[in-house]
Amino acid sequence: MYKKIIEPRVSETDGVGHINNTTLPIWFEAARNPIFKLFTPDDSFENWRMIILNINIDYVSQVYFGIDVEVCTWVKKLGNSSLELYEEIRQNGNLCAKGKAVYVNYHTGNQKSELIPDHIRKELEKHLYEETPEPGE
Numbered sequence: 001m002y003k004k005i006i007e008p009r010v011s012e013t014d015g016v017g018h019i020n021n022t023t024l025p026i027w028f029e030a031a032r033n034p035i036f037k038l039f040t041p042d043d044s045f046e047n048w049r050m051i052i053l054n055i056n057i058d059y060v061s062q063v064y065f066g067i068d069v070e071v072c073t074w075v076k077k078l079g080n081s082s083l084e085l086y087e088e089i090r091q092n093g094n095l096c097a098k099g100k101a102v103y104v105n106y107h108t109g110n111q112k113s114e115l116i117p118d119h120i121r122k123e124l125e126k127h128l129y130e131e132t133p134e135p136g137e
Contacts, residue, residue, distance in 0.1 A: 001127055002073040004031040008065045018062040024097050025057060028087050031071035032101070035085070038120045039105060049114075051106040053082070057099040063091050074129030078121065081105050081113040086129045 006027050014020040032050075039049035063069060070090045077084040082104040089097040104113045116124070 001129075002031060002034050004033075004071045004073075006030065006069045006071060008063065008067070008069060010065060013065045018064055021059060024059070024063070024089060025055060025099075027069065027071055027089060028055075028057070028073075028099055028101065031073050031087065032085070035073070035103075035124070038123055048108065049105050050103045051108075052101060052103055054102040055099060056101075057097055059097050061091075061094055061096045063089065063096045067091050069096070073127070075124045075127045076100065076129045078116070078124055078128070081115055083116070083124060 008019050008023075012019050012023040036050050037043065040047050068091075072088045072090070074086045075083055076086040082102060085101045085103070087099045087101065088095060105116050106112070107114050
């Protein structure tokens with residue numbers, strides 16, 4: 001699992017007193033930086049490889065200013081050229097949001113997807129999500 005701690009900002013707090021729902025997708029993306037670095041080590045947009053295909057977020061509980069947030073990212077599925085991430089945002093140990101993001105390894109010059117290289121695949125496999133059954137299942 002990849003983990004990032006984020007300190008909520010005042011500017012991200014809305015009129016209802018919690019972190020605005022438009023902020024959480026940005027936090028999820030910020031926690032993906034180590035994965036982006038695997039595909040584009042020099043961080044250049046000329047060599048960028050990670051193209052997003054889909055994101056989904058379930059908002060479970062409110063997030064508040066003044067308390068750090070933990071963003072956790074796992075690799076849920078690893079295909080030939082694509083990967084699906086499972087992500088969670090927690091505050092005070094409570095699940096506040098969960099989501100998924102699907103990316104493809106894409107060569108913008110050729111305008112085609114490419115196989116995920118073996119060295120990247122091996123690193124991503126270290127972060128595979130293992131679903132544990134809920135009590136009673």
